[in-house]
Amino acid sequence: MIPKYIDSVQVKEILTWPLVNAAVEEALKAIDYSERDAANSEQSYKQQPSRTITTGGNASKLLLTMPGYVGNYNALNAKTNNDQLHCSSTLACKVVTSFTNNQNLQPPLPNILANVLLFDINTGELQCIMEGTQITAWRTAAASIVATKYLYMKRFPQQFQTPIKLAIIGCGVQGQSHALGMCATFNVSEIYLWNRTQSKADDLALKLQKLYLQNSMKIFVTKTPAEAVREAAVICIGTYSPNALINYDMLKSGDVHINTVGAGAVHFGEVSQDIYDNAVVYVDSLINARTELKDLKANIIGEIGQVIREDRRTENKCLTIYQSLGMAAEDATVAQAVYNAL
Numbered sequence: 001m002i003p004k005y006i007d008s009v010q011v012k013e014i015l016t017w018p019l020v021n022a023a024v025e026e027a028l029k030a031i032d033y034s035e036r037d038a039a040n041s042e043q044s045y046k047q048q049p050s051r052t053i054t055t056g057g058n059a060s061k062l063l064l065t066m067p068g069y070v071g072n073y074n075a076l077n078a079k080t081n082n083d084q085l086h087c088s089s090t091l092a093c094k095v096v097t098s099f100t101n102n103q104n105l106q107p108p109l110p111n112i113l114a115n116v117l118l119f120d121i122n123t124g125e126l127q128c129i130m131e132g133t134q135i136t137a138w139r140t141a142a143a144s145i146v147a148t149k150y151l152y153m154k155r156f157p158q159q160f161q162t163p164i165k166l167a168i169i170g171c172g173v174q175g176q177s178h179a180l181g182m183c184a185t186f187n188v189s190e191i192y193l194w195n196r197t198q199s200k201a202d203d204l205a206l207k208l209q210k211l212y213l214q215n216s217m218k219i220f221v222t223k224t225p226a227e228a229v230r231e232a233a234v235i236c237i238g239t240y241s242p243n244a245l246i247n248y249d250m251l252k253s254g255d256v257h258i259n260t261v262g263a264g265a266v267h268f269g270e271v272s273q274d275i276y277d278n279a280v281v282y283v284d285s286l287i288n289a290r291t292e293l294k295d296l297k298a299n300i301i302g303e304i305g306q307v308i309r310e311d312r313r314t315e316n317k318c319l320t321i322y323q324s325l326g327m328a329a330e331d332a333t334v335a336q337a338v339y340n341a342l
């Protein structure tokens with residue numbers, strides 16, 4: 001079998017926030033293979049060994065291999081356009097590079113470049129190679145959206161309709177997809193954008209203005225991260241900053257939720273220690289957290305998937321963090337949804 005190649009144009013045509021959010025929620029809530037209940041064969045489950053990280057000469061050049069299997073999960077059928085769910089299983093492997101000098105090239109390239117390999121579940125044959133750069137941008141934001149939905153929105157009687165003030169710290173690829181995804185999914189009343197190089201925040205503000213012309217959403221570009229988060233109830237931060245960009249004193253009191261997705265070589269650091277000291281922390285994958293977050297001093301309660309499965313509530317007036325590492329199961333379910341739609 002000659003594998004199909006699905007390029008970024010085809011991928012982009014299929015991706016929508018409802019499709020990606022639903023696929024990522026399935027990946028998050030699938031139970032870990034080792035904890036699967038043998039009596040419940042209907043249960044969705046996943047197996048994703050720790051990813052490998054290979055250095056390509058120096059720490060600015062990384063290659064990550066991310067294999068994953070998700071079994072018995074509900075996949076949206078984008079083709080039928082009627083939100084019909086069907087049971088699906090997917091075996092996939094994402095290969096992704098993080099080359100932090102790419103943005104300085106002329107013309108610049110994204111720092112994160114990815115491809116997802118999808119395998120035939122019966123024969124193991126390689127079915128397709130799918131350009132995965134967009135998938136990485138969208139699925140990471142979608143995981144933060146799902147985390148915000150379950151850790152923050154559920155605290156309010158109006159749930160997902162609750163108006164929120166949102167801060168985006170870092171307006172690179174991740175910042176943009178978080179801003180676009182959050183605004184497409186939730187009732188964002190005010191959005192505050194900060195980026196080290198202000199022109200990127202200005203460009204994102206223009207894009208949002210065009211998209212939400214008819215809407216009463218207020219858009220602000222701020223000079224400092226502190227100004228951006230002062231009023232914010234939900235904060236998304238995705239940068240390569242090795243130093244904390246926000247600290248506890250900058251936050252408003254009461255209900256605040258932070259999605260932190262970046263920091264480069266280690267998966268934390270853009271948020272200060274005093275924020276972790278005052279927060280309850282959830283992750284996407286505890287298996288990966290054990291290795292990749294081993295030096296993080298934080299009260300890690302568990303996985304977002306457990307919160308979804310057990311319909312747990314976080315307390316009101318509490319500071320929550322979703323610490324995103326990125327996991328193969330998300331890439332698998334999103335790539336499968338794209339493949340099914342073509």
Ligand SMILES: NC(=O)C1=CN([C@@H]2O[C@H](COP(=O)(O)OP(=O)(O)OC[C@H]3O[C@@H](n4cnc5c(N)ncnc54)[C@H](OP(=O)(O)O)[C@@H]3O)[C@@H](O)[C@H]2O)C=CC1
Nearest residue numbers: 170171172173174196197239240241262263264324325326
């Ligand atoms: N958890 C997950 O699943 C994933 C995590 N990531 C991580 O997300 C982060 C962002 O990735 P991505 O958006 O693709 O990268 P981009 O290169 O598109 O954006 C990088 C952003 O970081 C900012 N930045 C870099 N250094 C600093 C600094 N010292 N202080 C303040 N801001 C800084 C840049 O600002 P400027 O514009 O001024 O350069 C830019 O806003 C990375 O750490 C990446 O590893 C990425 C994919 C998935």
Ligand SMILES: O=C(O)C1=NCCCC1
Nearest residue numbers: 096098112136325326327
């Ligand atoms: O999950 C991913 O994909 C990535 N995570 C960390 C940075 C590189 C891409």
